[in-house]
Amino acid sequence: MKMKQLYKYLFAAILILQLTACNNNTDAEQLFNETPTARLNQQKSELNDALLSSQYGWKAVYFTDNTVLGGYTHLFRFADDGTVQMASDFDADTKTYKSEYAIQVGSTVSLTFTTKNRIHLLSDSNNYPIPALRAKGYLGDFQFLYYGQENGEIIFKTNRNNRELRFVKATAEDWINLPQNLEMEKNVIGGEERPLFRLLETNDGTTVHKFDFSFTAVTRFANSNSIESGYSVSYNMGIGYTPTGIVVSPAVEVGGQKLSDFTYNDADGSFTATGTGGVSAVIKYTAKPLVLTDDYKFLLPGQPLAWFGFFVDDYTIDSPANSSLFYAELEKVNAALPAGQSIASIQIYGNHSIGTFIYYTFVGRGALQHHVTIEEDAVGKKMILKHKSWNGNTTVATPAFLASIDKYFMDPEGIYVKAESFRLFYSDPVYTFTSASSPFRMTTWKLQ
Structure with missing residues (x-):
């Protein structure tokens, strides 16, 4: 009798353990399903608040692919009705246009420009600058995956090629001065009165190196190769325009420092980026070719x-x-x-x-x-x-x-x-x- 009772108790205990395990599994499944959703909704709210938080909107210099193309400045002012005011220096049309955007939730949270505006000029496959980009356009995107915030900047990665893009807070002057980017383009190209030959000169504080420098306006891209025998360093970079100079990507690395912001000097047509400890990089003119050929x-x-x-x-x-x-x-x-x-x-x-x-x-x-x-x-x-x-x-x-x-x-x-x-x-x-x-x-x- 005692043995039968013992079996009953054992059977009851096993049944309770099984039921408890099933309940725990159910809770775990619910937790697994609910946590990502809650997290994504939190990120969506976080991104929405950030987009609306800047008085003058946001600015992004978009380098779609800095191995072949330069940067294009875009300004955005978001509204809580799902519309966005947008302007860019893609071409001479720097006027502001209104369109729609959405914060979408899928496997991640993304900012998507849902109706056509200036940003779509970079993603249109029929709009390409050189034959090598035929059917590829400017390699741009109009959907950006949200990756958080850092130092007041919003961090995205492009959906098309997973490149980082940062939105920084715009100022009133950014909107006013955007047309000046296209004026700066003329200085990067160089006027008829300037010499044809250019060089990039780097100084790491002790040693100066010289590189030839050629710029292609249609792609906003520059090639720069060392002219020194036995020194095979090259700097190939996309160029974006600013009212006071240029920004380059990738940055020119000199003496362990990354230099990306160059200031224009109208007196001699040079662009200079200055680091610390005597580190600098200068793009300047020269009267004759750096390398003479036969x-x-x-x-x-x-x-x-x-x-x-x-x-x-x-x-x-x-x-x-x-x-x-x-x-x-x-x-x-x-x-x-x-x-x-x-x-x-x-x-x-x-x-x-x-x-x-x-x-x-x-x-x-x-x-x-x-x-x-x-x-x-x-x-x-x-x-x-x-x-x-x-x-x-x-x-x-x-x-x-x-x-x-x-x-x-x-x-x-x-x-x-x-x-x-x-x-x-x-x-x-x-x-x-x-x-x-x-x-x-x-x-x-x-x-x-």
């Missing part, structure tokens, strides 16, 4: 035929290496020609069967050949072109409509010739011709 030798007497061509209706017209002065001179030629006529190409032939000459072709009129002789400046690593004849006639003067542009090829200081590292759609190598005494530079293909 590429001009293709055209010297006694060499095989060399043929270089610039064409108005092909990819050379869009080359980032063409200077503003070169474009201005093309416009002068067209303005001086009768209606229906325009310049079509400028080709340079070296050691052709009929000599060395600059070959100008046109729409609506016959071609012209400016025959020249070439002298070498071996020390300066450049060539000097001297007038010989027009179309073989030594008594004919330079046509008036070509005089302005042709004088740069006849620069008494000479012409630098350089093989560029980039290509212009086709596989043909790209060469530039640069006046030694002026900011005149023409891009060509080497066709022979």
Whole structure:
């Protein structure tokens, strides 16, 4: 009897333990289901409060991919009715536009701009700056995953490529001064009066290093490579504009310090970032190329035929290496020609069967050949072109409509010739011709 009672008690105890375990599992499941939801709702409320907390809204310099593109400043002013006022320096249109946004909850909390506004210009796959980004656009996003706050900044990661983006509190001046970013762009590109050559110079407090520097406006991207033998450091960076200078990403690291904010000096056209302990980085102009090449030798007497061509209706017209002065001179030629006529190409032939000459072709009129002789400046690593004849006639003067542009090829200081590292759609190598005494530079293909 006692044994039966013992079995009953044991059975009851086991049953109670099982029921308790089931209840505990149920509680755990409920806790597992409810905790993430509560957490996400808390984050949603936290983000909503933050977006509405700044009197003048928020500012973000959006580097969609700092390996190929620069930064685009966006200003946001959020309202509790789900609308947002937005402006950007993507292009010359810096006006403010109204659209809608939402704070969405999925696997995480995200800020999504749900109706079209300026931010969508960066995510439109049909809107791309260079052929390499065809069908990819500017690699931007309009949905940003919320990752918290730090030092008064809101931290997001982009949904498309998981890049960090920070919103900082905007000021009234940010909205007023946004158009000045596009004025600064002109200084980054460089005016016609500035030299064509630039360098990046770093100083870690004890040692100075120099790098060439080239900027492409359409992508807001700069390449910078060391010119020193045995020192292979490079700085390739996206550039964003500010009213007082530029911000770069990735930062230029010098002496263990990361320098990203550069201030513009209008007196000499330089941009300077200053650290501590004598650390600095300066982007500045130089009167001649940092690295001189022997590429001009293709055209010297006694060499095989060399043929270089610039064409108005092909990819050379869009080359980032063409200077503003070169474009201005093309416009002068067209303005001086009768209606229906325009310049079509400028080709340079070296050691052709009929000599060395600059070959100008046109729409609506016959071609012209400016025959020249070439002298070498071996020390300066450049060539000097001297007038010989027009179309073989030594008594004919330079046509008036070509005089302005042709004088740069006849620069008494000479012409630098350089093989560029980039290509212009086709596989043909790209060469530039640069006046030694002026900011005149023409891009060509080497066709022979």
